[in-house]
Amino acid sequence: MFNNSEVQTIPAKMFRRVLTIVNAHCKLGLTATLVREDDKIADLNFLIGPKLYEANWMELQNLGYIARVQCAEVGVVTLATSPAYSVPR
Numbered sequence: 001m002f003n004n005s006e007v008q009t010i011p012a013k014m015f016r017r018v019l020t021i022v023n024a025h026c027k028l029g030l031t032a033t034l035v036r037e038d039d040k041i042a043d044l045n046f047l048i049g050p051k052l053y054e055a056n057w058m059e060l061q062n063l064g065y066i067a068r069v070q071c072a073e074v075g076v077v078t079l080a081t082s083p084a085y086s087v088p089r
Contacts, residue, residue: 001024001027002019011043
């Protein structure tokens with residue numbers, strides 16, 4: 001059995017090479033984010049197989065399987081972004 005966490009990395013050149021070398025009777029890919037910035041995400045159907053299950057994180061949270069999420073925006077003032085700290089040139 002070949003098991004890969006973060007399955008969206010499989011279409012990358014080196015991961016693809018490993019997958020073709022390893023002899024496995026079945027392949028399992030897991031991920032929280034099935035997203036890639038290129039068009040290679042479609043290659044997963046050929047390399048691993050189709051998606052078999054998807055869980056809604058909000059439902060898992062409401063059922064108590066994962067921790068409650070609290071999002072907050074944090075601003076950072078740096079010398080480069082604040083006019084109050086700018087140095088005249």
